[in-house]
Amino acid sequence: MTTGGVLRRRPTQRRSQERVERMLDECAQLLDEAGYAALTTKEVARRAEVPIGTFYQFFTDKQSLVRALALRNLEAYLDRIASRLTAAPLSDWTDAVDLVVDEFVRMKRTTPGFGVVDFGEVLAAPGGPALPGTQRMLDEALENNVVVADRLRSLVVESLGVAPGDDLSRAFVVAVEAADAVLKLAFRAHPEGDPDLIAECKRLVRRYLSDHLA
Amino acid sequence: MTTGGVLRRRPTQRRSQERVERMLDECAQLLDEAGYAALTTKEVARRAEVPIGTFYQFFTDKQSLVRALALRNLEAYLDRIASRLTAAPLSDWTDAVDLVVDEFVRMKRTTPGFGVVDFGEVLAAPGGPALPGTQRMLDEALENNVVVADRLRSLVVESLGVAPGDDLSRAFVVAVEAADAVLKLAFRAHPEGDPDLIAECKRLVRRYLSDHLA
DNA sequence: CGCTAATATGAGCAGAACTCATGTTAGTCC
């Protein structure tokens, strides 16, 4: 796990590494139980059996905690996609859509706190939405979904051997953003993910990408 | 303005009505300035020149404030769509996509706090995401985007005279959810809304809906 | 003019995020 610049200090000793991991686990649990608004640093610390001071040794912030969790989930997701692609390469690009969506659904069902992967507001740069003159760029990779889109694109392109067009990058970003939204809706509508909405999500993405990949 | 069951008590006298309106205005301003996390009830009250006690006379909650604002924006949006449709009926359903998206962009540019129209987490039922056994249903209309989708569908169907299929309802929900996500991305990428992403949003929706409306 | 419901007000309470001064351990070089 890389957990980029998310932590205040990276734990080097075994015990503190375990503690950080435990805090992330409990954070995920609490997010699934009561949502972000009800998430409490004290409760996370209490459940992880860690004093509150230790929490703030490693996380600068409540957001920092959630961001670190999102990053961990995101990497787990991409790793699974990558390994499934190398295990069984694709014959058709439409299979890639199924694979990517199904894996999302699978992780959402099994991985606590997986719903936080996007979480635009929280994960974006601090200070809230675009202060005047700030103009956050796409390629600054502040957006989680943009990162996912980029990795997915390279994985799929590699596995299929397509010519990497320029606008393919943007197309993937759009597709990921849209699919993410529809899948989240599917899980808001039904705890296990509304099957019809999941199917529609695939149809949406296939329809949209067919121009670029057919 | 209807502001459903959002308020703790509906203001009947002129002065309090103005005060509630002023609080919503300042809320919108603050949301655009610093985002939801930095939003403070005290600051809203201070700017609206209303004591904090008065704030809680009308709003049960900080969320209640934001929900009321979202509702106000949402109704303004739908009203504009409706009046534009009656002013100049559509010849082609693809025009409806342009109209709906362009109007969204226009309002996002001009109306403070318009970004809050969806705001899944915040607007959803209190208690965070689906507690075990709760299973929030789509047709409970807790989802703002579902309301928007339904209204848009009836408006477009009416203006075009299409046969209202059963799955058209779900298709509109999916389209609205996806379009909303992509448009928000467009505004995160560029303060005025990235034109390429706006164009892609239209393409996405047209592609997806063509099965249902062609 | 009196009566009721609506409105007004801000000190104060509960609790959350986060700090910091002080103590303890792990690793390393001699």
Next chain:
DNA sequence: GGACTAACATGAGTTCTGCTCATATTAGCG
């Protein structure tokens, strides 16, 4: 072993936010 440094541990305390509530004032109406 001992000495030294950097990583880690700790929880009482500070600050600030959401929100309440007892009490005072006003609007509308017969």
